[in-house]
Amino acid sequence: MIQLKNLSKVFRTELIETHALRQIELQVSEGEFVALTGPSGSGKSTLLNVLGTLEHFDEGDYLLDGQSVRGLSDRQLSALRNEKIGFIFQGFNLIKDYSLLDNIELPLRYRGISASDRKRRALEALELVGLAARKDYHPSQLSGGQQQRVAIARAIAGQPRILLADEPTGNLDSLMARQVMELLEQINRQGCTILMVTHDPDQARRASRQVQIVDGQLSDAAMYDPLAAKLA
Amino acid sequence: MEQFFYYLKVSWVSIKRAPLPYALTVFILSLGLGVFFANATFYYQLNSDPLPHKSDKLFFPMMMLVPYECADCKPPSVLSYANVQKLKSSDIPTAEAAMYSSDGYLRLDSTALPTPVKVRLTEPDFFHMLEVPLLHGAIWPDSKNRQEIVLSKAMAEKMFGSTDVVGKQLLLDDRSFAVVAVLDDWQMLPRLYDANNGNHVNEVEDVYIPLETGYDLNYLSNTQSQTFDDADYRKLASDGRSKALHQLQYWVQLDTEAQQQAYQQFMANLAEDEKKAGRHPSPVNNQLPAMRNIVAYFGGESGDIKAFALVTLLFLVVCLFNASHLSLNRYLSNQYEFSLRRALGASRWQLQQQMLADVLLMTVFAISGALLIGFGGTALMNYLWPINALFARWDLTLMLFLLALTFAASYLVTLYPALRASFGALNQQLKE
Ligand SMILES: Nc1ncnc2c1ncn2[C@@H]1O[C@H](COP(=O)(O)OP(=O)(O)OP(=O)(O)O)[C@@H](O)[C@H]1O
Numbered sequence: 205m206i207q208l209k210n211l212s213k214v215f216r217t218e219l220i221e222t223h224a225l226r227q228i229e230l231q232v233s234e235g236e237f238v239a240l241t242g243p244s245g246s247g248k249s250t251l252l253n254v255l256g257t258l259e260h261f262d263e264g265d266y267l268l269d270g271q272s273v274r275g276l277s278d279r280q281l282s283a284l285r286n287e288k289i290g291f292i293f294q295g296f297n298l299i300k301d302y303s304l305l306d307n308i309e310l311p312l313r314y315r316g317i318s319a320s321d322r323k324r325r326a327l328e329a330l331e332l333v334g335l336a337a338r339k340d341y342h343p344s345q346l347s348g349g350q351q352q353r354v355a356i357a358r359a360i361a362g363q364p365r366i367l368l369a370d371e372p373t374g375n376l377d378s379l380m381a382r383q384v385m386e387l388l389e390q391i392n393r394q395g396c397t398i399l400m401v402t403h404d405p406d407q408a409r410r411a412s413r414q415v416q417i418v419d420g421q422l423s424d425a426a427m428y429d430p431l432a433a434k435l436a
Numbered sequence: 437m438e439q440f441f442y443y444l445k446v447s448w449v450s451i452k453r454a455p456l457p458y459a460l461t462v463f464i465l466s467l468g469l470g471v472f473f474a475n476a477t478f479y480y481q482l483n484s485d486p487l488p489h490k491s492d493k494l495f496f497p498m499m500m501l502v503p504y505e506c507a508d509c510k511p512p513s514v515l516s517y518a519n520v521q522k523l524k525s526s527d528i529p530t531a532e533a534a535m536y537s538s539d540g541y542l543r544l545d546s547t548a549l550p551t552p553v554k555v556r557l558t559e560p561d562f563f564h565m566l567e568v569p570l571l572h573g574a575i576w577p578d579s580k581n582r583q584e585i586v587l588s589k590a591m592a593e594k595m596f597g598s599t600d601v602v603g604k605q606l607l608l609d610d611r612s613f614a615v616v617a618v619l620d621d622w623q624m625l626p627r628l629y630d631a632n633n634g635n636h637v638n639e640v641e642d643v644y645i646p647l648e649t650g651y652d653l654n655y656l657s658n659t660q661s662q663t664f665d666d667a668d669y670r671k672l673a674s675d676g677r678s679k680a681l682h683q684l685q686y687w688v689q690l691d692t693e694a695q696q697q698a699y700q701q702f703m704a705n706l707a708e709d710e711k712k713a714g715r716h717p718s719p720v721n722n723q724l725p726a727m728r729n730i731v732a733y734f735g736g737e738s739g740d741i742k743a744f745a746l747v748t749l750l751f752l753v754v755c756l757f758n759a760s761h762l763s764l765n766r767y768l769s770n771q772y773e774f775s776l777r778r779a780l781g782a783s784r785w786q787l788q789q790q791m792l793a794d795v796l797l798m799t800v801f802a803i804s805g806a807l808l809i810g811f812g813g814t815a816l817m818n819y820l821w822p823i824n825a826l827f828a829r830w831d832l833t834l835m836l837f838l839l840a841l842t843f844a845a846s847y848l849v850t851l852y853p854a855l856r857a858s859f860g861a862l863n864q865q866l867k868e
């Protein structure tokens with residue numbers, strides 16, 4: 205479903221060029237749970253952003269469902285982000301003046317879904333992350349783990365086929381991290397493809413597959429690891 | 437529609453997030469627009485055309501028919517009685533009226549306190565040419581001497597307490613006059629028929645009497661009166677009619693191009709004949725400006741108002757710059773939310789609609805503020821220059837123009853910052 209072909213990304217500032225991604229070759233099939241690991245600054249977030257079409261790339265190609273994202277218009281890209289992809293950010297990125305429900309409905313708004321449908325879907329998503337009772341709360345009234353669960357609910361409310369998660373447990377203590385991880389696994393079991401950046405080797409091992417990135421390049425661990433798959 | 441209300445709600449929430457900078461932006465915008473409004477009102481009213489369908493058909497003939505020699509003089513802007521009679525020998529105009537203005541005192545009877553009034557001494561066509569509305573009665577059939585008076589509606593109400601007063605008597609300078617007609621509400625702004633004296637910014641007169649009555653009763657002009665020979669300007673009935681005592685404004689209505697050309701030719705012939713007769717030594721110099729151009733012809737456009745208009749325009753530009761700068765800061769601090777919305781699948785077009793909602797809200801606030809400041813501004817200007825007070829009137833066209841201007845200003849103030857915020861790198865803001 206995801207295919208990266210010889211993909212490269214360079215950040216240019218006035219002073220320096222950073223080769224954030226070098227000739228990435230990667231294939232992800234439907235239903236996989238891929239853990240993306242690597243040292244800080246190695247390009248994990250950049251890769252995830254490229255996959256989420258939040259970032260352009262310089263060379264190579266990115267095929268989503270067999271179709272290149274190159275040359276798609278802003279409208280098409282927005283629709284793609286809106287319908288196929290759910291994004292979970294490292295820093296929650298909830299809008300603090302909005303209720304949980306409003307936050308979760310936000311992506312559905314831009315899809316032209318009717319008000320009642322929107323509300324139903326948002327409530328279902330909140331239900332799934334176990335926060336339905338607090339739908340009218342504001343993000344600041346929640347703990348970090350709860351906020352991250354709301355962010356997950358927002359990402360899955362539109363029933364995306366791909367979930368991109370950038371260190372979803374990075375800011376959480378181990379108990380909360382485990383809860384979030386279990387939630388992601390549950391979502392994955394329902395058929396959603398997940399790519400998750402993590403620093404935690406335990407979490408990485410629970411994924412169906414591990415991909416390691418070092419200095420912008422996929423390292424050997426990117427090969428299919430049957431042992432890790434079995435453990436998951 | 438639901439989506440539109442959502443956009444409004446989003447705008448509102450983001451205003452509440454930082455109300456002070458927003459209020460300041462709106463205030464600066466309102467200030468610039470309000471001051472501009474106040475001035476634009478005067479400018480617009482002063483330059484408006486009270487008879488747009490006719491102002492190119494009414495003409496003000498002027499000729500060098502004077503007993504002195506001057507090679508590069510403009511012809512005097514007022515005519516002598518005798519010259520008017522010569523011009524009246526033509527039957528080309530559809531309508532024509534000579535006129536001047538004077539002062540008088542009006543009262544019901546000799547026991548009442550006199551009220552000072554402005555008097556126009558004129559001929560019946562004055563009312564037809566300028567489309568003056570009649571409420572009661574009828575205008576004199578000609579301008580022969582008769583002690584009959586036409587009252588403005590306000591003056592009739594002031595004198596009699598009612599408007600249906602045709603046939604009643606009153607005293608104008610202690611001579612008995614019969615009311616023959618009462619005008620309906622009428623205010624010609626600017627009063628272009630009196631532009632040669634720079635009096636077009638004044639109110640129309642309160643009472644009207646026939647031209648010949650004015651001459652017979654020796655009503656002296658209260659504006660422009662020039663003598664070019666031994667004429668005594670105080671002896672209107674005699675010298676005023678025969679000698680070079682110039683005080684009459686004369687308007688003719690020439691509806692067609694053919695009439696206008698024929699009248700020019702008539703004036704040229706008349707000037708030639710007069711010269712041949714040896715009465716007027718100056719070279720021929722005939723002028724026939726249309727009412728539409730009369731203020732410009734007499735150089736009556738107020739330089740002060742023009743300069744002031746320029747200053748307020750510059751002030752508006754400065755305010756726009758400042759408001760735009762404030763707005764930019766606001767949007768940059770909201771850029772995070774823009775990026776988030778983009779990342780969650782809002783297209784640029786959808787963000788543009790969001791901005792439009794911002795613009796609409798800004799317009800509503802700014803126009804309210806601007807109207808308040810505009811009202812205050814006009815009140816202040818009326819106080820400082822009471823003569824202009826008549827022109828501080830707001831009509832629909834002007835209001836629509838101001839509304840459009842406010843929208844444009846709000847758009848300008850919002851557009852650039854919002855574009856910058858929405859085209860920023862997407863992931864940058866979301867990193868934290
Ligand atoms: N907008 C940018 N402009 C310039 N350089 C950038 C930009 N974003 C990232 N980089 C550089 O690209 C490289 C990869 O960054 P990236 O954020 O992908 O790292 P990461 O693997 O996610 O690191 P971490 O684990 O610390 O989050 C880094 O060297 C970083 O400095």
Ligand SMILES: [Mg+2]
Nearest residue numbers: 248249250370
């Ligand atoms: Mg990162």
